[in-house]
Amino acid sequence: MYFAKMHGLGNDFIIIENLEENFLDYSKIATKVCNRHFGIGADGLLVVEKSDKADIKMLIFNSDGSQAEMCGNGIRCFAKYVYEKKIVSKNIIDVETLAGVLKAELRVINSKVDTVRINMGKPVIDKISSIYNSNLNNLNYDIKIDNKVFKASTILMGVPHTVIYVNEIDENEILFYGPKIEKLDIFPNRTNVNFVKIVDEKRIQVRTWERGAGLTLACGTGSCAAVVACYLNGLTYNLVNVELAFGKLKVEYIDDVYMEGPAEFICEGNFVL
Numbered sequence: 582m583y584f585a586k587m588h589g590l591g592n593d594f595i596i597i598e599n600l601e602e603n604f605l606d607y608s609k610i611a612t613k614v615c616n617r618h619f620g621i622g623a624d625g626l627l628v629v630e631k632s633d634k635a636d637i638k639m640l641i642f643n644s645d646g647s648q649a650e651m652c653g654n655g656i657r658c659f660a661k662y663v664y665e666k667k668i669v670s671k672n673i674i675d676v677e678t679l680a681g682v683l684k685a686e687l688r689v690i691n692s693k694v695d696t697v698r699i700n701m702g703k704p705v706i707d708k709i710s711s712i713y714n715s716n717l718n719n720l721n722y723d724i725k726i727d728n729k730v731f732k733a734s735t736i737l738m739g740v741p742h743t744v745i746y747v748n749e750i751d752e753n754e755i756l757f758y759g760p761k762i763e764k765l766d767i768f769p770n771r772t773n774v775n776f777v778k779i780v781d782e783k784r785i786q787v788r789t790w791e792r793g794a795g796l797t798l799a800c801g802t803g804s805c806a807a808v809v810a811c812y813l814n815g816l817t818y819n820l821v822n823v824e825l826a827f828g829k830l831k832v833e834y835i836d837d838v839y840m841e842g843p844a845e846f847i848c849e850g851n852f853v854l
């Protein structure tokens with residue numbers, strides 16, 4: 582089966598097309614192709630399908646085979662893919678996802694997509710407490726693990742994101758506490774966990790332990806959730822540079838959240854189903 586491998590700031594994806602709507606076990610394919618030793622290697626699988634409510638449909642599966650409603654770095658790669666493969670020949674593409682239809686604006690230079698700006702829709706804050714825990718103040722609560730207390734906010738940006746405020750980003754702390762927070766019983770659907778350092782009023786650093794994928798180099802929906810949480814907790818500006826391990830995203834929170842950043846092809850080929 583034909584595939585392309587792409588990344589958004591190091592958050593990498595395998596992309597396959599299934600416009601003929603054949604029956605495929607996407608979850609099984611995801612666990613196989615995302616495996617970095619026995620497969621091609623990626624954080625997730627993106628599937629191109631026909632849509633009857635938008636220009637095209639994107640499905641996303643984590644490397645553990647679980648399906649996610651949305652994927653920020655993934656949708657930028659997806660939009661570039663469908664444009665450059667001439668599946669959708671428009672600079673503004675409506676993409677159907679399980680989190681709704683989202684608009685992608687492509688900046689095209691010499692018929693190649695340079696950057697993509699996504700309208701990520703509205704963050705969901707209040708309803709989370711009714712989903713997870715009725716007496717939780719989603720924007721500002723404590724998470725206690727062993728004898729450590731974290732200040733936290735939980736925001737639904739298509740997928741659940743818990744923002745943890747830290748003074749310094751420490752990968753060992755992420756690897757130890759990330760999986761514990763991901764699976765806390767207050768998150769019946771698990772959660773992505775974003776460790777966030779506020780650098781100044783226009784810059785934050787984010788590293789994410791992702792639900793179903795582990796520590797990734799970047800997380801688009803997580804970066805958006807982090808900006809929303811920081812802004813609602815007092816950050817002065819709503820247009821923020823989010824610094825990730827190998828680059829940055831521009832995130833603007835107006836009423837909707839807008840995320841702008843790169844998407845790159847890595848390789849293409851065929852794998853055995």
Ligand SMILES: N[C@H](CCC[C@H](N)C(=O)O)C(=O)O
Pocket residue numbers: 592643648649650651652653654655740741773791792793794797799800801802803
């Ligand atoms: N890396 C993705 C997030 C995938 C979400 C997935 N980990 C889940 O919620 O299950 C992003 O750039 O938004």
